[in-house]
Amino acid sequence: MAPNPLRHDVWWADQMAPVTLATHTTGWAALDAVLPGGGWPLGAVVECALDADTLPWRLLLPALQTAAQQGPLVLIGLPLEPNAHAWAAQGVAPERLLRLQPTGDADALWAAEQALRCPDVSLCWVHWLRPTAGLVRRLQLAASTAQRDGTRPGAWPAPLVLASHDRAHGLPASAAPLRLDIGAGDADGLTVHIRKRRGPPLAHPVRLQAPLPLRRLLPPSPPEDPTRHATECPVDRLPARLRLVHP
Template sequence: MVTSLFSASFAHLGDAVWRADELGCAAGATVASGHAALDAQLPGGGWPVGAIVEVLQAQSGQNEWRLLLPALRRAAPGPVVLVGAPHVPFGPGLCAQGFEAQRLLWIRAGAPAARLWASEQALRCAEVAAVLAWLPQVRAEQLRRLQMAAQEHSKLLFVMRPAQAIAESSPAVLRLLVASQSAGEGAPGDALQLHILKRRGPPLTQALALPARCARLGALLALRVKAEEVVRDTGGGDALDRLAAAA
């Protein structure tokens, strides 16, 4: 009798039971990352809303925009807050990829405590759509506080940390290690190599290779390369005519 009751109860749970060898469902809403190959490997098919996404990389400022910008374009309207960004965002480049640079709010904060305070306050602001925080010296208990704020106010939260933090514990529901991939590794020179270190699901043993630039920006950069070649070959004399022919 006990066995039959247990079996009936387990059967009643049905799809509500998550098996560790299967990709789990997102606990809440998600926003598509804009990379089809990545979305296929993320619970819920995108970045989780109301949870920390931790982006680890060897050097800050190299890959986060190329990874996150497609999703930021799709996010709810409102400011995108940058806390402790290592470089001033390049407005024309963002506009070329379809993102309104006027949505950015850049908060300069050098001290770790100031960055944490600014990040938490931004998460509590109703108008804010997403928070990107560069927190190289953050501790696990501090991340848990940000996790609670992101969950309470249903915000997209991306935390950038150095690659050395891979060995540290983290409450983030999703942890990624991102690096640029050279052309010699069998992919375009501007591709991103992405390791999913932590997700709700089985480990992903193989790295993902994601195109780093949208087609429009790639075309603009290719045209710029052609222009430089024309100027170099002709000394600038008939550069415009030859560029028009090459395009």
């Protein structure tokens, strides 16, 4: 029996779900290609499991840049303080940032709910200490009812809502429509595992070529000569006699 075409929340398990949410490109073509709607869902929770004491700045930078042009960015409970000068150099104006440090997850949820009631907020990012299914469900409800001022040309109809947490405290299931597991990455890029999406499971992670900003400014290193080490002098001997030179 075919799924009911009048129900957008029902779809074949091996197909992408009908797109009912507005989306915005992630800035990474490889990631857009595997996400429903081709980008970050707006007005829905994007859940991110992370290594301890890390935040996915490189992954989210394109979205942060666009969101900063749309309105305030509310950062709640992030374990690392944003480097305002580095963000400004990447096109994220520091005056757009509103950083809150609540004492616990309940206060973080309350702050997020208040922020999502503001039509000017373009991005709300909450970092949980120990997430629960109830916390994520309430955040998803707040995200799904959040609306932005659509009178401005190019304005997002709803905010981008992020919820991150230490991988060690992840939930087996949650109400977030999109769940990611993001590695810290290396100098050349990072790997994103899609744990949940409105579509079929993704067997392989997505590799993003996202070099560190400093690495982009450096020329590529020449290939190493495999014979170079064979001709080097031992560290305890020199090929010629040393001569002391007086100034």
